[in-house]
Amino acid sequence: MEEHRPVFMRLQSDESSHSTLSADSYVYHQTEIYDQLPSSQASRPRQSGWEACEAGRGGTLQHGHLSRGARDKASTQPLRDMAVCIQGKREARERRKLQIRNIGFWESWKRSQSISRKRVWSQVGKAMSGLLPWQHVLHTIGGRFGIGVKAYFVFLRYLFFLNLLHCGIIGSFILTPTTLYGRSNSEPLTFGGNDSVLDFFLGSGFLERSPVFFGFYTRGSLNLLCLNTPLLYLAGVLTILFLSLIMVVRRTTVGYKHTWLLGKGYSVNMSYKIFCGWDFTIQDPAAASLKRSFIRNDLKLYLEEQRFSLREAQRTLAQWVHLYLLRLVLNSIVLSLLGGAFFLIYFATVTSQSEAQKSGHYWLVSLFLQYLPPIVITLVNLVLPHIFRKISSFEDYSFTTQVNATLVRSIFLKLASLGIYLFFLFRTNNQLCWENQFGKEMYKLCIFDFLASFCNTFLLNYPRKLLQESYPSSWLARLSGKQRFLIPFNVLDLVHNQTVSWVGVYYCPLLPLLETVKLVATFYIKKFMVLRCCVAEQRMLRASSSSVLFHFMLLLGLLMAVATLGFNLYQFSPSSSCGPFGNGASVFNVTDVCVDSLPSAAQNVLRYLTSEAFALPLILAEIVILTSYVSRRRANQKAIERLKDMLVMSSSDKRFLVKQHATLLRGRKKTQRAPAGTEQDSPASRRTALHTSEE
Numbered sequence: 090m091e092e093h094r095p096v097f098m099r100l101q102s103d104e105s106s107h108s109t110l111s112a113d114s115y116v117y118h119q120t121e122i123y124d125q126l127p128s129s130q131a132s133r134p135r136q137s138g139w140e141a142c143e144a145g146r147g148g149t150l151q152h153g154h155l156s157r158g159a160r161d162k163a164s165t166q167p168l169r170d171m172a173v174c175i176q177g178k179r180e181a182r183e184r185r186k187l188q189i190r191n192i193g194f195w196e197s198w199k200r201s202q203s204i205s206r207k208r209v210w211s212q213v214g215k216a217m218s219g220l221l222p223w224q225h226v227l228h229t230i231g232g233r234f235g236i237g238v239k240a241y242f243v244f245l246r247y248l249f250f251l252n253l254l255h256c257g258i259i260g261s262f263i264l265t266p267t268t269l270y271g272r273s274n275s276e277p278l279t280f281g282g283n284d285s286v287l288d289f290f291l292g293s294g295f296l297e298r299s300p301v302f303f304g305f306y307t308r309g310s311l312n313l314l315c316l317n318t319p320l321l322y323l324a325g326v327l328t329i330l331f332l333s334l335i336m337v338v339r340r341t342t343v344g345y346k347h348t349w350l351l352g353k354g355y356s357v358n359m360s361y362k363i364f365c366g367w368d369f370t371i372q373d374p375a376a377a378s379l380k381r382s383f384i385r386n387d388l389k390l391y392l393e394e395q396r397f398s399l400r401e402a403q404r405t406l407a408q409w410v411h412l413y414l415l416r417l418v419l420n421s422i423v424l425s426l427l428g429g430a431f432f433l434i435y436f437a438t439v440t441s442q443s444e445a446q447k448s449g450h451y452w453l454v455s456l457f458l459q460y461l462p463p464i465v466i467t468l469v470n471l472v473l474p475h476i477f478r479k480i481s482s483f484e485d486y487s488f489t490t491q492v493n494a495t496l497v498r499s500i501f502l503k504l505a506s507l508g509i510y511l512f513f514l515f516r517t518n519n520q521l522c523w524e525n526q527f528g529k530e531m532y533k534l535c536i537f538d539f540l541a542s543f544c545n546t547f548l549l550n551y552p553r554k555l556l557q558e559s560y561p562s563s564w565l566a567r568l569s570g571k572q573r574f575l576i577p578f579n580v581l582d583l584v585h586n587q588t589v590s591w592v593g594v595y596y597c598p599l600l601p602l603l604e605t606v607k608l609v610a611t612f613y614i615k616k617f618m619v620l621r622c623c624v625a626e627q628r629m630l631r632a633s634s635s636s637v638l639f640h641f642m643l644l645l646g647l648l649m650a651v652a653t654l655g656f657n658l659y660q661f662s663p664s665s666s667c668g669p670f671g672n673g674a675s676v677f678n679v680t681d682v683c684v685d686s687l688p689s690a691a692q693n694v695l696r697y698l699t700s701e702a703f704a705l706p707l708i709l710a711e712i713v714i715l716t717s718y719v720s721r722r723r724a725n726q727k728a729i730e731r732l733k734d735m736l737v738m739s740s741s742d743k744r745f746l747v748k749q750h751a752t753l754l755r756g757r758k759k760t761q762r763a764p765a766g767t768e769q770d771s772p773a774s775r776r777t778a779l780h781t782s783e784e
Contacts, residue, residue: 222246226616232378234625235386238574241583242612244639248587249608251336255329255594255601262325263598264300266318270311287452290536291459292529301532301599303524304667314686319669319679326595330651333591337644344637363388386625397487412485419480423498426476427505430469434506437465438513462530463537466506470585471541474499474578493638496577500642503585504649511592511653515661522667524596531593531600538586539607546618554622574623579615580639588646592653 168178185200223246231239279295288294292302299305308318366384404412441461457464477498481491514530550572557566590604663670670676684695697703 222249223612230616230619232380232382234574234619234623235390236383237576238619240636240639241574241576241579242615244580244636245583245608245612245615247340248583249605249612251333251587252590252601252605252608254332255590256605258325258329258332259594259598259601262321262328263306266311266321267300267306267309270309270318287456290456290533292532297525297529301597302528303596303598304522304664306598306669307671308669315683317679319676320683322598322669323676323679325598326654329594329601330591330647330654333647334644334651337640337647341637341640341644344640393488416484419484423477423480426473427498427502430473430502430506431509433465433469434462434509435513437462438510442513460533460537462510463534466510466534467537467541469506470499470503470581473502474581477502478575478577492577496580496638496642499577499581500584500645503581504588504645507585507588507592508649515657522664523661524664524668528593528596528600531589532597532603534589535586535593535600535603535607538582538589539610542582542611542614546614546622550618550622572623573625574619580642583611584639584642584646587643588650591647591650594650595654595657 168182171178171181173181223242227239227242227246230242284294288296296302297304306318306322311318311321366387367380441458474495477495478491481494481498484491484494486494510530514527553569554572556563557569557571560566586604586607590600593600658676663675665671670679684692687695
């Protein structure tokens, strides 16, 4: 009959093989104790034996041998990466020296080269991780303000890398062909007499004639059927949106998988956090202080969650009914505030479009009228999230849920306000080069958002901090209170800016470059604000679940940008006076001409892929893929539950062994206190005494 192998093998330390007990006790330990373990009794119907593994001997089995691949991996693994104690590493090093004498020169050289390669790759990995920008700053912020604030800056750095990728795609698909093959009506790009500094804020004049906007790019000399400026322009924008979709979806799913793994059923081991959370390699006092703050903030978060769970479990039915009624009233207030905000944006957009067509205004009034929609959108997005935050505090959620509820309401506000603004812009696109006008509006939104962030930090928060430091007992200083870094509102600003960049990249190709520069400046502005003006939050935020929500909101912004671009390309024809699709050409005409020039087989394949007949197999393929992923999810969930049960049984085994060890020690003490005549009894009598003490 085939012997069933257990899933886990018990590890045996050096202390267990050199016990002070007698040989008879050891035999009793080997034959009786393991049969009485809770895990052995629970798994007895499924398995018939066990195998002990000795970690101090580099992974060799006590009742068997490792495979050749496992032995080779253990013999070539660097000592630093081995999960054994110092004494075990010393013994492993001595064994390797003895093995070198017994094996040939070629085998010894291969092992040494393998160890050297692994050490070099490890050093390269550490060096590459050290090259990531702002790594030390993130460590400092995480130690002082918790992992929630650090998650915001990590999210900002991720957007910085994403926009750098966008800049590379724009340079490859759009700027390089335009530079090499020129434009059909190339004009010298000079700063004329009618241009002024205000053009950099309005996107007009010199900036309108530059490569910043859609109207600069024309067909040029690159005019092949399937390789021309319009197709490259469209391919660059679609590549940006497609790669962004892949990267954001990947980050969202990976974060969700981690959050789902450590869900509500996951119990945090507090003893591990307290006794094993310290890094004993720290030598710098500043680094030790940061590590201590990090552990303290993590414990604060866990205790806050446990306190809320206990209070929630003690609620009565009347309290639940009262709470749900209160939440219903508060959500009605939220909807009313959102409706009022949308009406203000509608009024500002209509006023700006009607007054901007009139001439004779003073330049400052004209600048204010043109920036009226961005001003109203910024003010609405600045005031209402604070009101949402106050409302969520009355709904009696946990702190993490309060933050997430504020994020959801605020992101709906920001995306809906941007969507309403775009809708009224589309209704007034009756100008000659409406793509440039649309790009200008997105450009002004980016510029004004950065100016608002700069003024908020250096003209509001920093003077407020100086007032509190200079006159701490004044009435105004006590009224302003301590400044705290509000994570939801700052994350919403990043999501809103990135959504504007995605929406306007087709009409303003250099908008990702502007967003990259703005993100670098925003990082240092927010760093100054956090480290100089803010104090640590008393209630910490868990970064894992919040990071998933950050990327999910970013995904919503990307979907909104894709829907906006698709609606524009389908509903409105390109301007004939500017852009690469001039002279009566459109996006669909250019692609149709390219498809008609292909061989008949390729044409049939492409037309089938874009037809309605392809929808049925596509839906079937999606169903099969989703079914496989759901099946894998259920299998992983069962495996996770099984592993959790094994961890519980392992703890039960440890408690049982400690109890048995204490019983054996008490039996030995009783034996030593017995009269001298009983000390010369036979081993059989000693075993009988041990059995009696066990019972």
